[in-house]
Amino acid sequence: xxxxxxxxxxxxxxxxxxxxxxxxxxxxxxxxxxxxxxxxxxxxxxxxxxxxxxxxxxxxxxxxxxxxxxxxxxxxxxxxxxxxxxxxxxxxxxxxxxxxxxxxxxxxxxxxxxxxxxxxxxxxxxxxxxxxxxxxxxxxxxxxxxxxxxxxxxxxxxxxxxxxxxxxxxxx
Amino acid sequence: xxxxxxxxxxxxxxxxxxxxxxxxxxxxxxxxxxxxxxxxxxxxxxxxxxxxxxxxxxxxxxxxxxxxxxxxxxxxxxxxxxxxxxxxxxxxxxxxxxxxxxxxxxxxxxxxxxxxxxxxxxxxxxxxxxxxxxxxxxxxxxxxxxxxxxxxxxxxxxxxxxxxxxxxxxxx
Amino acid sequence: xxxxxxxxxxxxxxxxxxxxxxxxxxxxxxxxxxxxxxxxxxxxxxxxxxxxxxxxxxxxxxxxxxxxxxxxxxxxxxxxxxxxxxxxxxxxxxxxxxxxxxxxxxxxxxxxxxxxxxxxxxxxxxxxxxxxxxxxxxxxxxxxxxxxxxxxxxxxxxxxxxxxxxxxxxxx
Amino acid sequence: xxxxxxxxxxxxxxxxxxxxxxxxxxxxxxxxxxxxxxxxxxxxxxxxxxxxxxxxxxxxxxxxxxxxxxxxxxxxxxxxxxxxxxxxxxxxxxxxxxxxxxxxxxxxxxxxxxxxxxxxxxxxxxxxxxxxxxxxxxxxxxxxxxxxxxxxxxxxxxxxxxxxxxxxxxxx
Numbered sequence: 001x002x003x004x005x006x007x008x009x010x011x012x013x014x015x016x017x018x019x020x021x022x023x024x025x026x027x028x029x030x031x032x033x034x035x036x037x038x039x040x041x042x043x044x045x046x047x048x049x050x051x052x053x054x055x056x057x058x059x060x061x062x063x064x065x066x067x068x069x070x071x072x073x074x075x076x077x078x079x080x081x082x083x084x085x086x087x088x089x090x091x092x093x094x095x096x097x098x099x100x101x102x103x104x105x106x107x108x109x110x111x112x113x114x115x116x117x118x119x120x121x122x123x124x125x126x127x128x129x130x131x132x133x134x135x136x137x138x139x140x141x142x143x144x145x146x147x148x149x150x151x152x153x154x155x156x157x158x159x160x161x162x163x164x165x166x167x168x169x170x171x172x
Numbered sequence: 173x174x175x176x177x178x179x180x181x182x183x184x185x186x187x188x189x190x191x192x193x194x195x196x197x198x199x200x201x202x203x204x205x206x207x208x209x210x211x212x213x214x215x216x217x218x219x220x221x222x223x224x225x226x227x228x229x230x231x232x233x234x235x236x237x238x239x240x241x242x243x244x245x246x247x248x249x250x251x252x253x254x255x256x257x258x259x260x261x262x263x264x265x266x267x268x269x270x271x272x273x274x275x276x277x278x279x280x281x282x283x284x285x286x287x288x289x290x291x292x293x294x295x296x297x298x299x300x301x302x303x304x305x306x307x308x309x310x311x312x313x314x315x316x317x318x319x320x321x322x323x324x325x326x327x328x329x330x331x332x333x334x335x336x337x338x339x340x341x342x343x344x
Numbered sequence: 345x346x347x348x349x350x351x352x353x354x355x356x357x358x359x360x361x362x363x364x365x366x367x368x369x370x371x372x373x374x375x376x377x378x379x380x381x382x383x384x385x386x387x388x389x390x391x392x393x394x395x396x397x398x399x400x401x402x403x404x405x406x407x408x409x410x411x412x413x414x415x416x417x418x419x420x421x422x423x424x425x426x427x428x429x430x431x432x433x434x435x436x437x438x439x440x441x442x443x444x445x446x447x448x449x450x451x452x453x454x455x456x457x458x459x460x461x462x463x464x465x466x467x468x469x470x471x472x473x474x475x476x477x478x479x480x481x482x483x484x485x486x487x488x489x490x491x492x493x494x495x496x497x498x499x500x501x502x503x504x505x506x507x508x509x510x511x512x513x514x515x516x
Numbered sequence: 517x518x519x520x521x522x523x524x525x526x527x528x529x530x531x532x533x534x535x536x537x538x539x540x541x542x543x544x545x546x547x548x549x550x551x552x553x554x555x556x557x558x559x560x561x562x563x564x565x566x567x568x569x570x571x572x573x574x575x576x577x578x579x580x581x582x583x584x585x586x587x588x589x590x591x592x593x594x595x596x597x598x599x600x601x602x603x604x605x606x607x608x609x610x611x612x613x614x615x616x617x618x619x620x621x622x623x624x625x626x627x628x629x630x631x632x633x634x635x636x637x638x639x640x641x642x643x644x645x646x647x648x649x650x651x652x653x654x655x656x657x658x659x660x661x662x663x664x665x666x667x668x669x670x671x672x673x674x675x676x677x678x679x680x681x682x683x684x685x686x687x688x
Contacts, residue, residue, distance in 0.1 A: 003341065013536065018626055020529065020570070020601075039292035040280065041314035042330045054536070076344045085536075101344055108212065110534055114458070114630050120211035123295020126314045131303045133342050142213035142298045158214045169175065170305050172248045172273055185364065190454055192357065192398070192429075226364070257364075282362055286458050286630070347685065383636035384624065385658035386674045420688040445688055452556065464555035467639020470658045475647045477686050486557035486642045502558045513519065514649050516592045516617055 005045040005129060006075035007032055010066055010090070011053040012083025014118050016110040027052040031111035032081050035122045043126065046075070055083025055090070055106075063093045071097055077129045078102045081122075084152055084159075087138060091147035094136050102136045103129040104147070108157050117141070132168070143167035177217040177301060178247035179204055182238055182262070183225040184255025186290045188282040199224040203283035204253050207294045215298070218247070227255025227262070227278075235265045243269055249301045252276045253294075256324055256331075259310060263319035266308050274308045275301040276319070280329050289313070304340070315339035349389040349473060350419035351376055354410055354434070355397040356427025358462050360454040371396040375455035376425050379466045387470065390419070399427025399434070399450075407437045415441055421473045424448045425466075428496055428503075431482060435491035438480050446480045447473040448491070452501050461485070476512070487511035521561040521645060522591035523548055526582055526606070527569040528599025530634050532626040543568040547627035548597050551638045559642065562591070571599025571606070571622075579609045587613055593645045594618045597638075600668055600675075603654060607663035610652050618652045619645040620663070624673050633657070648684070659683035 009015065009030035017028035030049050050069055051062055070078050076099070082090055084106050091104045105125035111118035125139040136147035140159040146168065149161040161167070181187065181202035189200035202221050222241055223234055242250055248271070254262055256278050263276045277297035283290035297311040308319040312331040318340065321333040333339070353359065353374035361372035374393050394413055395406055414422055420443070426434055428450050435448045449469035455462035469483040480491040484503040490512065493505040505511070525531065525546035533544035546565050566585055567578055586594055592615070598606055600622050607620045621641035627634035641655040652663040656675040662684065665677040677683070 013534075016534070018529075018532070018629060035292065036314070038287055039289045039314060040329060041292075042328075042332065043314045099344075101342065112630055113534060113628055115210055115628070117211045119291040120207065120213075120295040123292040123314070124299040127296040127299035127311065127316060128303065130339060130341050131300065131316065134344055139299065142208070142211060142215045142295070144299060144303065156214075157212060160214065167302060169302050170273065172271075172306055185362075188362070190357075190360070190457060284457055284459070285362060286456055379636065380658070382631055383633045383658060384673060385636075386672075386676065387658045443688075445686065459554055461555045463635040464551065464557075464639040467636040467658070468643040471640040471643035471655065471660060472647065474683060474685050475644065475660065478688055483643065486552070486555060486559045486639070488643060488647065500558075501556060504558065511646060513646050514617065516615075516650055 003044070003077060004075050005043060005126070006073045006078045007045055007047045008066065008069055008078065008080045009047065009049045010051040010058070010080060010082045012055050012081065012106045013109065014081055014107040014111050015052065017112060027054065030081065031118060032122055035111065035119050039119070039123070041126070053083070055086040058083075058086055058090065063090050066090060067093055067097070070094055070100065070102060073100070076100050079125050079129050080104045082106050084108060084140070088147065088150045088152065091136050091138055091150065095147060097136070099134055101129050101132050101134050103132070103139050104137065105139045137168070175216070175249060176247050177215060177298070178245045178250045179217055179219045180238065180241055180250065180252045181219065181221045182223040182227070182230070182252060182254045184227050184253065184278045185281065186253055186279040186283050187224065189284060199226065202253065203290060204294055207283065207291050211291070211295070213298070225255070227258040230258055230262065235262050238262060239265055239269070242266055242272065242274060245272070248272050250274045251297050251301050254278050256280060256312070260319065260322045260324065263308050263310055263322065267319060269308070271306055273301050273304050273306050275304070275311050276309065277311045309340070347388070347421060348419050349387060349470070350417045350422045351389055351391045352410065352413055352422065352424045353391065353393045354395040354399075354402070354424060354426045356399050356425065356450045357453065358425055358451040358455050359396065361456060371398065374425065375462060376466055379455065379463050383463070383467070385470070397427070399430040402427075402430055402434065407434050410434060411437055411441070414438055414444065414446060417444070420444050422446045423469050423473050426450050428452060428484070432491065432494045432496065435480050435482055435494065439491060441480070443478055445473050445476050445478050447476070447483050448481065449483045481512070519560070519593060520591050521559060521642070522589045522594045523561055523563045524582065524585055524594065524596045525563065525565045526567040526571075526574070526596060526598045528571050528597065528622045529625065530597055530623040530627050531568065533628060543570065546597065547634060548638055551627065551635050555635070555639070557642070569599070571602040574599075574602055574606065579606050582606060583609055583613070586610055586616065586618060589616070592616050595641050595645050596620045598622050600624060600656070604663065604666045604668065607652050607654055607666065611663060613652070615650055617645050617648050617650055619648070619655050620653065621655045653684070
């Protein structure tokens with residue numbers, strides 16, 4: 001059996017539910033649990049729902065909370081599901097933690113939509129967190145980027161590396 | 173921009189379509205193309221549909237064909253979508269190729285079903301093919317296994333390593 | 345509260361599940377139950393699973409069984425979910441029952457597929473069974489036809505009336 | 517061929533798309549077109565998108581516009597897709613039109629969600645508009661109600677008849 005993976009859910013589009021003028025909530029239960037069950041994953045993981053916010057509403061305190069949860073985790077492989085608008089900002093706050101593999105992911109479309117990038121991105125993150133050395137990464141759109149270089153391109157609805165270096169690639 | 177990834181489609185459950193007594197075909201167009209489009213991947217890839225068969229029907233000639241397609245590919249990162257029943261058999265035939273990263277994936281349920289492991293597994297394979305050193309691998313159920321050790325556990329509907337070693341993990 | 349509706353499930357494509365060389369079953373649990381739950385219907389209904397067969401495999405005895413189940417039903421409004429290939433044949437067997445509203449429906453694509461006509465057809469049948477006078481009908485493709493005139497057009501994947509009269513329409 | 521059905525789209529939840537802090541639009545293209553195509557309906561229909569609003573935002577002028585569109589329509593069978601919160605209000609405004617069959621429908625969950633009542637409700641409306649005599653109706657949750665008696669029960673997320681009479685039923 002593989003080591004246990006820790007999953008921290010911090011809200012964001014991936015967990016958005018339909019809300020209208022009569023609704024109270026906008027961000028629902030962590031969807032990653034359903035995604036992993038549907039994929040019948042042979043993994044041991046622990047899920048903790050830490051925040052349920054649009055990432056544009058995250059405060060410095062919220063980021064400190066995520067930092068603390070990751071730092072105290074006995075697990076060394078950690079996935080953080082997070083809204084995309086400030087995913088890179090939060091990821092950089094975690095760069096001080098150097099003994100763990102930390103992979104951020106999320107989605108541009110809610111997991112509850114018929115058409116969404118959520119399942120695919122979680123598949124990428126689950127794989128990246130097992131294969132990469134310690135560090136902080138963003139797994140989105142089929143690419144894995146170093147948190148320090150990753151930025152959301154709002155227009156293209158994609159993440160890209162600010163230095164044009166592109167995704168992390170093994171030597172071949 | 174990342175290097176181009178080569179995708180070889182060899183049929184299998186992932187591409188199965190609904191067929192009945194009046195249908196002619198059982199395995200349809202490669203679904204991986206739709207999966208990558210829906211995930212809005214920022215990747216450059218080339219897709220070649222080589223076989224459209226249930227993997228129980230693959231012959232030695234079919235496996236030689238897949239071997240040849242991989243060997244002559246100018247791309248060094250290659251994904252093969254394949255039926256699960258004989259995925260490990262085909263993967264081992266390719267172990268003679270040592271200068272490429274070759275990742276097999278597929279699904280237990282057709283990609284066209286509402287509930288399927290196809291999207292997730294493709295996300296895993298796309299990530300594995302970028303991060304791993306040359307070799308032949310199977311990416312299924314959230315784990316990446318060496319082809320030499322991978323076996324389908326028919327009852328559990330999962331792949332597992334025959335030596336109990338578990339999935340490939342980075343040092344952390 | 346409306347009168348109770350009786351639903352008889354006789355198998356067919358609507359209930360097909362994915363099966364492969366290692367599977368035992370081809371027709372699964374009645375999907376209409378999930379469809380009605382997802383639509384949050386405000387209806388009182390009773391579901392009975394009578395047969396689980398491709399409709400090409402139905403025998404005269406099977407049709408007699410369906411006839412008997414409908415005839416003894418205390419409910420006057422009855423939906424029969426059924427495979428499309430011989431739906432018209434079975435429906436005509438029931439024309440001897442003249443004191444009930446009997447609506448056949450099913451689907452060309454399994455309800456478990458991402459893209460299917462199953463939910464839509466069930467919505468049509470549920471409405472038709474409440475609005476029509478006693479008789480035997482087929483509700484498919486957005487039309488309601490008299491069983492006596494309905495035929496499957498295999499090529500167009502639709503039902504049509506053999507006399508070219510078209511669907512049942514109110515006077516307006 | 518059946519008579520042509522006129523479909524008027526007035527926005528509402530059924531057409532809602534995912535929007536976030538960076539989005540401009542909240543109500544998208546009419547989804548009923550995709551629903552009818554997926555169901556492979558054998559119907560002749562004309563679709564007109566008249567409004568793209570949450571129904572709580574509809575004004576008296578908007579309702580007059582819908583009234584006018586229905587009144588001038590050469591087609592005698594008309595479906596109006598509409599938000600649920602004020603569907604009954606708009607439907608009652610149309611009661612002055614007595615020579616047409618007018619059926620309102622919509623959904624509690626957007627059609628773009630994996631789980632939604634949209635397809636089912638459209639199936640109900642398409643059937644009701646063909647089978648009912650002239651009048652104004654609401655087809656939701658598997659029931660057809662007279663517009664004059666229909667009310668949304670916000671808590672139960674269903675429509676019900678205010679006089680407890682229940683749905684329209686044929687004599688049997």
